[in-house]
Structures are given as C-alpha cells and as structure tokens.
Amino acid sequence: MSRTKFIAGNWKMNTTPTEAAALAADVAAAVKDVNGVDVAVCPPYTNIAAVAAAIKGTNVQLGAQNVHVVEKDGKIVTSGAYTGEIAPGMLKDAGVAWVILGHSERRQYFGETDAGVNLKIRACFEAGLLPIICVGETLEQRESGITVKVVEEQVRGAYANIPAAQAAKTVIAYEPVWAIGTGKTASPEQAQEVHAQIRALLTTLYDAPTAQAIRIQYGGSMNAKNAAELLSQPDIDGGLIGGAALKAADFAVIVKAGAK
Numbered sequence: 001m002s003r004t005k006f007i008a009g010n011w012k013m014n015t016t017p018t019e020a021a022a023l024a025a026d027v028a029a030a031v032k033d034v035n036g037v038d039v040a041v042c043p044p045y046t047n048i049a050a051v052a053a054a055i056k057g058t059n060v061q062l063g064a065q066n067v068h069v070v071e072k073d074g075k076i077v078t079s080g081a082y083t084g085e086i087a088p089g090m091l092k093d094a095g096v097a098w099v100i101l102g103h104s105e106r107r108q109y110f111g112e113t114d115a116g117v118n119l120k121i122r123a124c125f126e127a128g129l130l131p132i133i134c135v136g137e138t139l140e141q142r143e144s145g146i147t148v149k150v151v152e153e154q155v156r157g158a159y160a161n162i163p164a165a166q167a168a169k170t171v172i173a174y175e176p177v178w179a180i181g182t183g184k185t186a187s188p189e190q191a192q193e194v195h196a197q198i199r200a201l202l203t204t205l206y207d208a209p210t211a212q213a214i215r216i217q218y219g220g221s222m223n224a225k226n227a228a229e230l231l232s233q234p235d236i237d238g239g240l241i242g243g244a245a246l247k248a249a250d251f252a253v254i255v256k257a258g259a260k
C-alpha cells in the first residue's frame, strides 16, 4: 500500500506570534508547489491564530502540541474549571487539524502516561481532531535491549479500545528519545526495524489493512541532509521535525524529500 508521506513541524516552545506568522508564511511559500506529501506545522497555543491566518488557502495544515482532557463519569469534559488548560473543541474551532500527543518531553516533564494519551486520542476524535501519537525508547532502554517492549507497551496503551476505523486515521511518530534534539539520528535501518515492528503489532491489534493505513513518522534529529535516506525506508511514512522545522528552507527540503 502506498501511504502519502506526512511531514510535520513541532515548533515546541519557540516563536512569538509575530515570528510564528512569518515562519508559517515562509514555509507555505517554500512548499507551495510541492505535491504528493502532507505538511503540517504545530506552533505553541498562543500562535495558533496567527499561523492559521498565515497558512489559510495553502497546502500547509495546522497542528497543536498537546490538549487537555478530563473524563468525568465516563464522559469527556469539554470546558470548565481547569485554569491554564486548552480543550479539544477550542483547538478545532481555531482551525487545528492535528494534535501531537505523548511527546517524550511531555512524558518526561509533565507526567504524560499511556492511559492519558489514550483518553486524549478518544477526545480528539470526539472533537474532530486527528492525533499524532509519539512513542520511543530512552538510551538506557535501548541499551538494555528493551526497545521493542517499551514501544509495544506505549502503542498498546495508546490504542486501547480505539476502533479500527479511527485507528486507521491516526499517525504514530516513532521518536527514540536519545535522538530528539541531540543531533544523533537513528540510522535508517534502526528506524525501519522499529517501524516494521510497530506495524506488525498494529496488524495483530487490528488487521493488515488498518496497519497498512496508519502512517508512522520518524522523529529525532531528522534534517535536510538525512531526510531523504530515512524517508526511503518502506515503513517510514514521514517525519516529525523539531529543530529543523524552525528554518523554512530546511523544512522545505525535508517536505520535498517526502514528496519523492
């Protein structure tokens, strides 16, 4: 099955609204003639409105980096007394299509759990948002030989009770924690091996057509130089890009590599 590659920029806690609008406009201009690849940028919450305006009518989609979800009596709460938090419906109304969930920085610094990611996936679908679900092992876990076990647990936890029709629309970002923001990239073979294992697990959790439909991005120091080789692997369906997404020209090179 041929999956359209998906390149998403995770801007993390970078850019002011003014800077974000300019970067988004530069990205849109740089990729305007590139077809056959999906593109999204994920700015901080404060910059979503500015970026939505800057990319209106372009082939760049909008994503967010997190969402807050509360469940009470089996129902997802969509508003209320949760100072400082942002609900899925708010993102949807602001023009957001994608939400990054379970990023390793959120797992590490903000106590994000697999159960929390699962709840957020359910809430995203209820609100009409699509999740980009991040999984990946730490260096210590890789060196102890438990990469597959760790990633399997994260995938199983995220997809618990998510029906196949919804699962098929999700995106997974395999991001080895040791490769994020470190300049150390997984080799194409290392990444492909884990992507294939994730797809095999999805086949057992669902079925072959569903597993074949789910796009699995690689994330972790992907850049303008190494993107083409990573993206040439059969189970690498795109990239979640941190540092290199903050330079429109570099990001555009990665997007173009995904279009090939």
Ligand code: PEP
Pocket: 010, 175, 179, 180, 181, 182, 183, 219, 220, 221, 222, 240, 241, 242, 243, 244
């Ligand atoms: C990320 O944060 O999702 C990421 C992959 O970052 P970087 O590209 O900077 O490693």
